[in-house]
Amino acid sequence: xxxLIVEDEKKVAGFIKKGLEEETYAVDVAYDGEEGFHLxxxxxxxxxxxxxxxxxxxxxxxxxxxxxxxxxxxxxxxTAKDAxxxxxxxxxxxxxDYLTKPFAFSELLARIRSLxxxxxxxxxxxxxxxxxxxxxxxxKVSRNGEEIELTGKEYSLLEYFMRNEGKVLTxxxxxxxxxxxxxxxxxxxxxxxxxxxxxxxxxKYPAKLLxxxxxxxYVMRV
Amino acid sequence: xxxLIVEDEKKVAGFIKKGLEEETYAVDVAYDGEEGFHLxxxxxxxxxxxxxxxxxxxxxxxxxxxxxxxxxxxxxxxTAKDAxxxxxxxxxxxxxDYLTKPFAFSELLARIRSLxxxxxxxxxxxxxxxxxxxxxxxxKVSRNGEEIELTGKEYSLLEYFMRNEGKVLTxxxxxxxxxxxxxxxxxxxxxxxxxxxxxxxxxKYPAKLLxxxxxxxYVMRV
DNA sequence: ATATTTTCATTAAATTTTTGGTTCATTGAA
DNA sequence: TTCAATGAACCAAAAATTTAATGAAAATAT
Numbered sequence: 148x149x150x151l152i153v154e155d156e157k158k159v160a161g162f163i164k165k166g167l168e169e170e171t172y173a174v175d176v177a178y179d180g181e182e183g184f185h186l187x188x189x190x191x192x193x194x195x196x197x198x199x200x201x202x203x204x205x206x207x208x209x210x211x212x213x214x215x216x217x218x219x220x221x222x223x224x225x226t227a228k229d230a231x232x233x234x235x236x237x238x239x240x241x242x243x244d245y246l247t248k249p250f251a252f253s254e255l256l257a258r259i260r261s262l263x264x265x266x267x268x269x270x271x272x273x274x275x276x277x278x279x280x281x282x283x284x285x286x287k288v289s290r291n292g293e294e295i296e297l298t299g300k301e302y303s304l305l306e307y308f309m310r311n312e313g314k315v316l317t318x319x320x321x322x323x324x325x326x327x328x329x330x331x332x333x334x335x336x337x338x339x340x341x342x343x344x345x346x347x348x349x350x351k352y353p354a355k356l357l358x359x360x361x362x363x364x365y366v367m368r369v
Numbered sequence: 370x371x372x373l374i375v376e377d378e379k380k381v382a383g384f385i386k387k388g389l390e391e392e393t394y395a396v397d398v399a400y401d402g403e404e405g406f407h408l409x410x411x412x413x414x415x416x417x418x419x420x421x422x423x424x425x426x427x428x429x430x431x432x433x434x435x436x437x438x439x440x441x442x443x444x445x446x447x448t449a450k451d452a453x454x455x456x457x458x459x460x461x462x463x464x465x466d467y468l469t470k471p472f473a474f475s476e477l478l479a480r481i482r483s484l485x486x487x488x489x490x491x492x493x494x495x496x497x498x499x500x501x502x503x504x505x506x507x508x509k510v511s512r513n514g515e516e517i518e519l520t521g522k523e524y525s526l527l528e529y530f531m532r533n534e535g536k537v538l539t540x541x542x543x544x545x546x547x548x549x550x551x552x553x554x555x556x557x558x559x560x561x562x563x564x565x566x567x568x569x570x571x572x573k574y575p576a577k578l579l580x581x582x583x584x585x586x587y588v589m590r591v
Numbered sequence: 592a593t594a595t596t597t598t599c600a601t602t603a604a605a606t607t608t609t610t611g612g613t614t615c616a617t618t619g620a621a
Numbered sequence: 622t623t624c625a626a627t628g629a630a631c632c633a634a635a636a637a638t639t640t641a642a643t644g645a646a647a648a649t650a651t
Contacts, residue, residue, distance in 0.1 A: 162554040165541070166541040169540065251411050251545060252541045253541075253542070298606060340607090362628090520594080521595075523595095556597070561597075583640065
Protein backbone atom coordinates (compact mmCIF):
# COMPACT_ATOMS: atom_id res chain seq x y z
CA UNK A 148 0.00 0.00 0.00
CA UNK A 149 1.33 3.40 -0.95
CA UNK A 150 0.58 6.54 0.99
CA LEU A 151 1.19 10.23 0.30
CA ILE A 152 1.75 12.65 3.17
CA VAL A 153 1.20 16.33 2.39
CA GLU A 154 2.55 18.19 5.38
CA ASP A 155 4.89 21.15 5.66
CA GLU A 156 6.08 20.63 9.22
CA LYS A 157 9.14 18.48 8.65
CA LYS A 158 9.00 16.96 12.09
CA VAL A 159 5.38 15.87 11.87
CA ALA A 160 5.86 14.55 8.36
CA GLY A 161 8.93 12.61 9.43
CA PHE A 162 7.20 11.16 12.45
CA ILE A 163 4.30 9.89 10.36
CA LYS A 164 6.55 8.60 7.60
CA LYS A 165 8.70 6.63 10.01
CA GLY A 166 5.72 5.11 11.79
CA LEU A 167 4.05 4.09 8.53
CA GLU A 168 7.24 2.59 7.16
CA GLU A 169 7.49 0.45 10.27
CA GLU A 170 4.08 -0.82 9.25
CA THR A 171 5.57 -1.57 5.79
CA TYR A 172 3.66 1.06 3.84
CA ALA A 173 5.48 2.77 0.93
CA VAL A 174 5.47 6.46 1.77
CA ASP A 175 6.03 9.68 -0.22
CA VAL A 176 6.08 13.14 1.33
CA ALA A 177 5.21 16.51 -0.21
CA TYR A 178 6.12 19.64 1.74
CA ASP A 179 3.69 22.08 0.15
CA GLY A 180 0.29 22.09 -1.50
CA GLU A 181 1.48 22.36 -5.08
CA GLU A 182 3.87 19.47 -4.80
CA GLY A 183 1.20 17.46 -3.00
CA PHE A 184 -1.34 18.11 -5.70
CA HIS A 185 1.02 17.08 -8.47
CA LEU A 186 2.18 13.92 -6.76
CA UNK A 187 -1.40 12.90 -5.97
CA UNK A 188 -2.42 13.68 -9.52
CA UNK A 189 0.43 11.78 -11.18
CA UNK A 190 0.45 8.69 -8.98
CA UNK A 191 -2.11 6.20 -7.81
CA UNK A 192 -1.90 6.37 -4.06
CA UNK A 193 -3.97 4.12 -1.86
CA UNK A 194 -4.37 6.91 0.68
CA UNK A 195 -3.51 10.58 1.10
CA UNK A 196 -2.85 12.27 4.43
CA UNK A 197 -3.42 15.97 3.89
CA UNK A 198 -2.67 18.83 6.24
CA UNK A 199 -5.00 21.80 5.71
CA UNK A 200 -2.51 24.54 6.54
CA UNK A 201 0.02 24.46 3.74
CA UNK A 202 2.29 26.86 1.88
CA UNK A 203 1.83 27.59 -1.86
CA UNK A 204 -1.55 25.89 -2.10
CA UNK A 205 -4.02 25.54 0.74
CA UNK A 206 -5.07 22.00 1.74
CA UNK A 207 -8.72 22.63 0.94
CA UNK A 208 -7.77 23.69 -2.56
CA UNK A 209 -5.64 20.60 -3.05
CA UNK A 210 -8.61 18.54 -1.95
CA UNK A 211 -11.08 20.33 -4.21
CA UNK A 212 -8.84 20.19 -7.24
CA UNK A 213 -8.15 16.50 -6.78
CA UNK A 214 -11.83 15.64 -6.47
CA UNK A 215 -12.54 17.81 -9.52
CA UNK A 216 -10.05 15.71 -11.43
CA UNK A 217 -11.87 12.57 -10.28
CA UNK A 218 -9.03 11.39 -8.11
CA UNK A 219 -11.02 9.42 -5.57
CA UNK A 220 -8.27 8.11 -3.36
CA UNK A 221 -9.34 8.17 0.32
CA UNK A 222 -8.15 11.39 1.95
CA UNK A 223 -7.51 11.85 5.65
CA UNK A 224 -7.30 15.49 6.78
CA UNK A 225 -5.05 16.84 9.49
CA THR A 226 -6.49 19.96 11.09
CA ALA A 227 -5.82 22.27 14.00
CA LYS A 228 -7.94 21.64 17.07
CA ASP A 229 -9.97 24.81 16.65
CA ALA A 230 -10.48 24.76 12.90
CA UNK A 231 -13.96 23.27 13.12
CA UNK A 232 -15.16 25.08 10.05
CA UNK A 233 -12.36 23.88 7.78
CA UNK A 234 -12.98 20.36 8.95
CA UNK A 235 -16.63 20.51 7.99
CA UNK A 236 -15.82 22.13 4.64
CA UNK A 237 -13.21 19.45 4.06
CA UNK A 238 -15.61 16.61 4.67
CA UNK A 239 -18.15 18.28 2.39
CA UNK A 240 -15.58 18.67 -0.34
CA UNK A 241 -14.93 14.96 -0.33
CA UNK A 242 -12.45 14.15 2.41
CA UNK A 243 -13.07 10.80 4.09
CA ASP A 244 -12.00 11.43 7.66
CA TYR A 245 -10.02 13.87 9.76
CA LEU A 246 -7.75 13.97 12.76
CA THR A 247 -6.95 17.01 14.88
CA LYS A 248 -3.36 17.84 15.72
CA PRO A 249 -1.69 16.81 17.86
CA PHE A 250 -2.62 13.14 17.64
CA ALA A 251 -1.24 9.83 18.80
CA PHE A 252 0.24 7.68 16.09
CA SER A 253 -1.87 4.69 17.08
CA GLU A 254 -4.98 6.77 16.45
CA LEU A 255 -3.77 7.71 12.99
CA LEU A 256 -2.92 4.11 12.23
CA ALA A 257 -6.33 2.88 13.28
CA ARG A 258 -8.01 5.36 10.96
CA ILE A 259 -5.72 4.54 8.07
CA ARG A 260 -6.45 0.85 8.45
CA SER A 261 -10.13 1.50 8.52
CA LEU A 262 -9.99 3.69 5.39
CA UNK A 263 -7.91 1.13 3.54
CA UNK A 264 -10.33 -1.62 4.50
CA UNK A 265 -13.18 0.34 3.04
CA UNK A 266 -14.94 -1.81 0.50
CA UNK A 267 -13.55 -5.03 1.84
CA UNK A 268 -15.37 -6.75 4.67
CA UNK A 269 -15.15 -4.32 7.58
CA UNK A 270 -13.26 -5.32 10.71
CA UNK A 271 -11.51 -8.07 8.79
CA UNK A 272 -7.76 -8.10 9.23
CA UNK A 273 -6.91 -11.38 7.53
CA UNK A 274 -6.36 -12.11 3.88
CA UNK A 275 -6.62 -15.68 2.57
CA UNK A 276 -5.78 -17.24 -0.77
CA UNK A 277 -6.13 -21.00 -0.70
CA UNK A 278 -4.23 -22.20 2.33
CA UNK A 279 -2.05 -19.10 2.40
CA UNK A 280 -2.96 -16.72 5.18
CA UNK A 281 -1.79 -13.20 6.01
CA UNK A 282 -2.68 -11.13 9.07
CA UNK A 283 -2.49 -7.43 8.39
CA UNK A 284 -2.20 -6.41 12.03
CA UNK A 285 0.45 -8.82 13.32
CA UNK A 286 2.05 -9.09 9.85
CA LYS A 287 2.22 -12.85 10.22
CA VAL A 288 2.07 -15.07 7.18
CA SER A 289 1.51 -18.80 7.10
CA ARG A 290 0.76 -21.49 4.59
CA ASN A 291 -0.90 -24.69 5.57
CA GLY A 292 -0.38 -23.68 9.20
CA GLU A 293 3.39 -23.29 8.86
CA GLU A 294 4.61 -19.81 9.67
CA ILE A 295 6.64 -18.04 6.97
CA GLU A 296 9.25 -15.34 7.69
CA LEU A 297 9.19 -12.41 5.25
CA THR A 298 11.20 -9.20 4.97
CA GLY A 299 9.42 -5.86 4.72
CA LYS A 300 9.32 -5.64 0.94
CA GLU A 301 8.36 -9.28 0.59
CA TYR A 302 5.49 -8.69 2.96
CA SER A 303 4.24 -5.58 1.14
CA LEU A 304 4.42 -7.34 -2.19
CA LEU A 305 2.54 -10.37 -0.92
CA GLU A 306 -0.12 -8.20 0.71
CA TYR A 307 -0.64 -6.41 -2.58
CA PHE A 308 -1.02 -9.70 -4.44
CA MET A 309 -3.42 -11.08 -1.88
CA ARG A 310 -5.56 -7.95 -1.79
CA ASN A 311 -5.93 -8.40 -5.53
CA GLU A 312 -6.47 -12.14 -5.77
CA GLY A 313 -7.37 -13.16 -9.29
CA LYS A 314 -6.53 -9.77 -10.79
CA VAL A 315 -3.67 -9.57 -13.24
CA LEU A 316 -1.07 -7.16 -11.94
CA THR A 317 1.40 -5.57 -14.34
CA UNK A 318 4.86 -4.61 -13.19
CA UNK A 319 3.85 -0.98 -13.44
CA UNK A 320 0.94 -1.52 -11.10
CA UNK A 321 3.13 -3.39 -8.66
CA UNK A 322 5.76 -0.65 -8.74
CA UNK A 323 3.10 2.00 -8.09
CA UNK A 324 1.67 0.31 -5.05
CA UNK A 325 4.59 -1.45 -3.43
CA UNK A 326 7.53 0.84 -4.19
CA UNK A 327 7.73 4.60 -3.69
CA UNK A 328 8.58 7.63 -5.76
CA UNK A 329 12.17 6.61 -6.32
CA UNK A 330 11.34 3.44 -8.20
CA UNK A 331 13.41 2.91 -11.32
CA UNK A 332 11.43 1.47 -14.22
CA UNK A 333 14.40 -0.09 -15.92
CA UNK A 334 15.23 -2.58 -13.29
CA UNK A 335 14.07 -6.09 -12.63
CA UNK A 336 13.71 -5.83 -8.85
CA UNK A 337 10.12 -6.90 -9.12
CA UNK A 338 11.06 -10.10 -10.92
CA UNK A 339 13.68 -10.73 -8.29
CA UNK A 340 11.19 -10.20 -5.48
CA UNK A 341 8.61 -12.40 -7.10
CA UNK A 342 11.32 -15.00 -7.15
CA UNK A 343 12.07 -14.45 -3.43
CA UNK A 344 8.39 -14.76 -2.62
CA UNK A 345 7.95 -17.91 -4.65
CA UNK A 346 10.80 -19.54 -2.79
CA UNK A 347 9.05 -18.84 0.47
CA UNK A 348 5.38 -19.37 -0.31
CA UNK A 349 5.22 -21.69 -3.32
CA UNK A 350 8.36 -23.78 -3.56
CA LYS A 351 7.48 -26.68 -1.30
CA TYR A 352 3.82 -26.80 -2.20
CA PRO A 353 2.51 -28.49 -5.33
CA ALA A 354 -0.38 -26.02 -5.73
CA LYS A 355 1.31 -22.82 -6.93
CA LEU A 356 -0.36 -19.50 -6.14
CA LEU A 357 1.82 -16.98 -7.94
CA UNK A 358 1.56 -17.28 -11.72
CA UNK A 359 3.38 -15.50 -14.53
CA UNK A 360 1.54 -14.09 -17.52
CA UNK A 361 4.24 -13.75 -20.06
CA UNK A 362 4.51 -10.25 -21.50
CA UNK A 363 1.89 -8.96 -19.09
CA UNK A 364 2.63 -9.48 -15.42
CA TYR A 365 1.68 -11.73 -12.55
CA VAL A 366 -1.47 -13.00 -10.92
CA MET A 367 -2.20 -14.69 -7.63
CA ARG A 368 -4.85 -17.40 -7.62
CA VAL A 369 -5.43 -20.98 -6.57
CA UNK B 370 2.69 2.23 31.42
CA UNK B 371 1.53 5.71 30.61
CA UNK B 372 -0.83 7.65 32.85
CA LEU B 373 -2.76 10.91 32.42
CA ILE B 374 -3.54 13.10 35.42
CA VAL B 375 -6.38 15.62 34.98
CA GLU B 376 -6.18 17.88 38.02
CA ASP B 377 -6.22 21.66 38.30
CA GLU B 378 -4.58 21.97 41.70
CA LYS B 379 -0.94 22.25 40.67
CA LYS B 380 0.27 21.00 44.01
CA VAL B 381 -1.82 17.83 43.98
CA ALA B 382 -1.01 17.16 40.34
CA GLY B 383 2.68 17.60 40.97
CA PHE B 384 2.61 15.36 44.01
CA ILE B 385 0.93 12.53 42.10
CA LYS B 386 3.13 12.98 39.04
CA LYS B 387 6.30 12.80 41.05
CA GLY B 388 5.17 9.75 42.97
CA LEU B 389 4.13 7.91 39.85
CA GLU B 390 7.32 8.74 38.03
CA GLU B 391 9.24 7.26 40.91
CA GLU B 392 7.25 4.12 40.25
CA THR B 393 8.50 4.34 36.64
CA TYR B 394 5.21 5.30 35.03
CA ALA B 395 5.31 7.81 32.14
CA VAL B 396 3.07 10.67 33.24
CA ASP B 397 1.30 13.54 31.45
CA VAL B 398 -0.70 16.22 33.24
CA ALA B 399 -3.66 18.31 32.07
CA TYR B 400 -4.74 21.28 34.17
CA ASP B 401 -8.30 21.68 32.96
CA GLY B 402 -11.12 19.56 31.63
CA GLU B 403 -10.79 20.52 27.99
CA GLU B 404 -7.11 19.80 27.82
CA GLY B 405 -7.67 16.56 29.70
CA PHE B 406 -10.35 15.46 27.31
CA HIS B 407 -8.21 16.14 24.26
CA LEU B 408 -5.14 14.43 25.61
CA UNK B 409 -7.16 11.39 26.64
CA UNK B 410 -8.89 11.34 23.29
CA UNK B 411 -5.75 11.59 21.21
CA UNK B 412 -3.42 9.31 23.13
CA UNK B 413 -3.61 5.76 24.29
CA UNK B 414 -3.15 6.00 28.01
CA UNK B 415 -3.14 2.95 30.18
CA UNK B 416 -4.93 4.81 32.96
CA UNK B 417 -6.52 8.20 33.62
CA UNK B 418 -6.71 9.89 37.02
CA UNK B 419 -9.54 12.41 36.82
CA UNK B 420 -10.50 15.06 39.31
CA UNK B 421 -14.20 15.92 39.21
CA UNK B 422 -13.91 19.61 40.04
CA UNK B 423 -12.24 21.17 37.05
CA UNK B 424 -12.21 24.49 35.19
CA UNK B 425 -13.43 24.78 31.57
CA UNK B 426 -14.99 21.33 31.48
CA UNK B 427 -16.33 19.47 34.47
CA UNK B 428 -14.83 16.04 35.28
CA UNK B 429 -18.12 14.24 34.82
CA UNK B 430 -18.45 15.70 31.37
CA UNK B 431 -14.92 14.66 30.46
CA UNK B 432 -15.78 11.16 31.61
CA UNK B 433 -19.08 11.02 29.74
CA UNK B 434 -17.60 12.35 26.54
CA UNK B 435 -14.70 9.92 26.65
CA UNK B 436 -16.96 6.93 27.17
CA UNK B 437 -19.21 8.18 24.38
CA UNK B 438 -16.18 8.15 22.12
CA UNK B 439 -15.49 4.56 23.13
CA UNK B 440 -12.31 5.44 24.97
CA UNK B 441 -12.31 2.64 27.49
CA UNK B 442 -9.12 3.34 29.37
CA UNK B 443 -9.58 2.67 33.09
CA UNK B 444 -10.52 5.90 34.89
CA UNK B 445 -9.92 6.62 38.55
CA UNK B 446 -11.92 9.54 39.95
CA UNK B 447 -10.73 11.97 42.58
CA THR B 448 -13.61 13.49 44.53
CA ALA B 449 -14.21 15.64 47.58
CA LYS B 450 -15.18 13.68 50.66
CA ASP B 451 -18.73 14.96 50.71
CA ALA B 452 -19.53 14.66 47.02
CA UNK B 453 -21.25 11.28 47.39
CA UNK B 454 -23.64 11.96 44.59
CA UNK B 455 -20.98 12.82 42.00
CA UNK B 456 -19.13 9.69 42.94
CA UNK B 457 -22.12 7.50 42.26
CA UNK B 458 -22.90 9.33 39.02
CA UNK B 459 -19.27 8.91 37.99
CA UNK B 460 -19.27 5.18 38.54
CA UNK B 461 -22.52 4.89 36.63
CA UNK B 462 -21.09 6.85 33.73
CA UNK B 463 -18.26 4.40 33.38
CA UNK B 464 -15.54 5.30 35.86
CA UNK B 465 -13.73 2.31 37.31
CA ASP B 466 -12.94 3.41 40.84
CA TYR B 467 -12.69 6.53 42.98
CA LEU B 468 -10.66 7.99 45.78
CA THR B 469 -11.72 10.82 48.11
CA LYS B 470 -9.40 13.71 48.73
CA PRO B 471 -7.24 13.90 50.68
CA PHE B 472 -5.70 10.50 50.23
CA ALA B 473 -2.44 8.76 50.99
CA PHE B 474 -0.22 8.14 48.01
CA SER B 475 0.11 4.47 48.90
CA GLU B 476 -3.65 4.13 48.69
CA LEU B 477 -3.68 5.72 45.24
CA LEU B 478 -0.87 3.47 44.11
CA ALA B 479 -2.65 0.33 45.29
CA ARG B 480 -5.76 1.25 43.35
CA ILE B 481 -3.80 2.11 40.24
CA ARG B 482 -2.08 -1.24 40.35
CA SER B 483 -5.34 -3.02 40.78
CA LEU B 484 -6.89 -1.18 37.82
CA UNK B 485 -3.91 -1.86 35.60
CA UNK B 486 -4.08 -5.53 36.48
CA UNK B 487 -7.69 -5.65 35.40
CA UNK B 488 -8.14 -8.16 32.65
CA UNK B 489 -5.06 -10.08 33.59
CA UNK B 490 -5.49 -12.80 36.22
CA UNK B 491 -6.62 -11.02 39.38
CA UNK B 492 -4.23 -10.66 42.30
CA UNK B 493 -1.36 -11.52 39.99
CA UNK B 494 1.54 -9.14 40.38
CA UNK B 495 4.12 -11.15 38.49
CA UNK B 496 4.87 -11.29 34.81
CA UNK B 497 6.74 -14.28 33.42
CA UNK B 498 8.30 -14.96 30.05
CA UNK B 499 10.25 -18.19 30.02
CA UNK B 500 12.49 -18.13 33.07
CA UNK B 501 12.42 -14.33 33.23
CA UNK B 502 10.30 -13.02 36.04
CA UNK B 503 9.18 -9.49 36.93
CA UNK B 504 7.32 -8.47 40.06
CA UNK B 505 5.24 -5.36 39.50
CA UNK B 506 4.99 -4.47 43.17
CA UNK B 507 8.57 -4.80 44.33
CA UNK B 508 9.96 -4.00 40.84
CA LYS B 509 12.29 -6.94 41.20
CA VAL B 510 13.39 -8.76 38.11
CA SER B 511 15.13 -12.10 37.97
CA ARG B 512 16.10 -14.65 35.43
CA ASN B 513 16.63 -18.25 36.33
CA GLY B 514 16.49 -17.22 39.99
CA GLU B 515 19.30 -14.66 39.72
CA GLU B 516 18.22 -11.14 40.58
CA ILE B 517 18.80 -8.44 37.95
CA GLU B 518 19.25 -4.72 38.73
CA LEU B 519 17.45 -2.39 36.33
CA THR B 520 17.15 1.39 36.13
CA GLY B 521 13.75 3.05 35.88
CA LYS B 522 13.52 3.25 32.11
CA GLU B 523 14.93 -0.22 31.69
CA TYR B 524 12.26 -1.51 34.02
CA SER B 525 9.40 0.29 32.22
CA LEU B 526 10.61 -0.94 28.90
CA LEU B 527 10.89 -4.51 30.11
CA GLU B 528 7.46 -4.39 31.73
CA TYR B 529 5.97 -3.16 28.47
CA PHE B 530 7.63 -5.98 26.55
CA MET B 531 6.52 -8.59 29.05
CA ARG B 532 2.93 -7.37 29.14
CA ASN B 533 2.93 -7.81 25.40
CA GLU B 534 4.71 -11.13 25.07
CA GLY B 535 4.60 -12.39 21.51
CA LYS B 536 3.29 -9.12 20.07
CA VAL B 537 5.48 -7.21 17.65
CA LEU B 538 6.13 -3.75 19.06
CA THR B 539 7.27 -1.00 16.70
CA UNK B 540 9.46 1.81 17.97
CA UNK B 541 6.50 4.12 17.60
CA UNK B 542 4.40 1.94 19.90
CA UNK B 543 7.21 1.68 22.43
CA UNK B 544 7.67 5.45 22.43
CA UNK B 545 3.94 5.94 23.01
CA UNK B 546 3.83 3.69 26.04
CA UNK B 547 7.20 3.96 27.72
CA UNK B 548 8.16 7.57 27.01
CA UNK B 549 5.92 10.58 27.46
CA UNK B 550 4.57 13.36 25.32
CA UNK B 551 7.98 14.92 24.70
CA UNK B 552 9.50 11.96 22.91
CA UNK B 553 11.63 12.80 19.89
CA UNK B 554 11.15 10.46 16.95
CA UNK B 555 14.55 11.02 15.43
CA UNK B 556 16.63 9.59 18.15
CA UNK B 557 17.80 6.06 18.76
CA UNK B 558 17.25 5.94 22.54
CA UNK B 559 14.97 2.99 22.14
CA UNK B 560 17.68 1.01 20.34
CA UNK B 561 20.12 1.96 23.04
CA UNK B 562 17.76 0.84 25.78
CA UNK B 563 17.00 -2.41 24.07
CA UNK B 564 20.74 -2.91 24.02
CA UNK B 565 21.00 -2.11 27.76
CA UNK B 566 18.20 -4.54 28.51
CA UNK B 567 19.72 -7.29 26.43
CA UNK B 568 23.00 -6.97 28.27
CA UNK B 569 21.16 -7.53 31.52
CA UNK B 570 18.51 -10.09 30.67
CA UNK B 571 19.75 -11.97 27.62
CA UNK B 572 23.53 -11.79 27.40
CA LYS B 573 24.52 -14.70 29.59
CA TYR B 574 21.67 -16.94 28.63
CA PRO B 575 21.62 -18.98 25.46
CA ALA B 576 17.83 -18.70 25.05
CA LYS B 577 17.30 -15.10 23.92
CA LEU B 578 13.99 -13.45 24.73
CA LEU B 579 14.25 -10.07 23.01
CA UNK B 580 14.25 -10.38 19.23
CA UNK B 581 14.70 -7.79 16.47
CA UNK B 582 12.43 -7.61 13.47
CA UNK B 583 14.46 -5.58 11.03
CA UNK B 584 12.63 -2.57 9.61
CA UNK B 585 9.71 -3.16 11.95
CA UNK B 586 10.53 -3.34 15.65
CA TYR B 587 11.09 -5.80 18.46
CA VAL B 588 9.26 -8.71 20.01
CA MET B 589 9.67 -10.61 23.27
CA ARG B 590 9.12 -14.33 23.17
CA VAL B 591 10.75 -17.58 24.15
C1' DA C 592 28.82 13.52 43.25
C1' DT C 593 26.60 9.80 41.31
C1' DA C 594 23.59 7.39 38.55
C1' DT C 595 20.62 7.59 34.80
C1' DT C 596 19.21 9.01 30.42
C1' DT C 597 20.22 10.67 25.91
C1' DT C 598 23.12 11.73 21.97
C1' DC C 599 26.65 10.68 18.80
C1' DA C 600 29.92 8.10 15.98
C1' DT C 601 31.36 3.74 14.62
C1' DT C 602 30.82 -0.96 13.47
C1' DA C 603 28.14 -4.87 12.12
C1' DA C 604 24.49 -7.10 9.84
C1' DA C 605 20.52 -7.74 6.99
C1' DT C 606 17.83 -6.20 3.24
C1' DT C 607 17.34 -4.35 -1.20
C1' DT C 608 19.00 -3.61 -5.70
C1' DT C 609 21.93 -4.50 -9.56
C1' DT C 610 24.30 -7.52 -12.54
C1' DG C 611 24.74 -11.01 -15.83
C1' DG C 612 24.36 -15.61 -17.18
C1' DT C 613 20.71 -19.29 -17.79
C1' DT C 614 16.37 -21.05 -18.88
C1' DC C 615 12.00 -20.85 -20.97
C1' DA C 616 8.23 -19.75 -24.23
C1' DT C 617 6.85 -17.95 -28.54
C1' DT C 618 7.30 -17.29 -33.37
C1' DG C 619 8.57 -17.56 -38.04
C1' DA C 620 11.46 -20.04 -41.39
C1' DA C 621 13.09 -24.46 -43.09
C1' DT D 622 6.57 -30.39 -37.46
C1' DT D 623 10.92 -29.11 -36.07
C1' DC D 624 14.41 -25.83 -35.32
C1' DA D 625 16.83 -21.74 -34.50
C1' DA D 626 16.17 -16.90 -33.13
C1' DT D 627 14.44 -13.74 -30.09
C1' DG D 628 12.87 -11.66 -26.14
C1' DA D 629 11.02 -12.45 -21.59
C1' DA D 630 11.49 -14.31 -17.23
C1' DC D 631 14.27 -16.56 -13.77
C1' DC D 632 17.78 -16.91 -10.49
C1' DA D 633 22.31 -16.88 -7.98
C1' DA D 634 25.52 -14.03 -6.33
C1' DA D 635 27.83 -9.51 -5.80
C1' DA D 636 27.26 -4.68 -4.69
C1' DA D 637 24.94 -0.99 -2.64
C1' DT D 638 22.11 0.67 0.68
C1' DT D 639 19.64 0.73 4.80
C1' DT D 640 19.00 -0.41 9.46
C1' DA D 641 20.49 -2.01 13.97
C1' DA D 642 24.03 -2.81 17.64
C1' DT D 643 27.39 -0.93 20.39
C1' DG D 644 30.80 1.85 23.12
C1' DA D 645 31.55 6.01 24.90
C1' DA D 646 30.80 10.87 25.70
C1' DA D 647 27.56 14.47 27.03
C1' DA D 648 23.61 16.03 29.32
C1' DT D 649 20.33 15.61 32.79
C1' DA D 650 18.40 14.35 37.01
C1' DT D 651 18.91 12.62 41.72
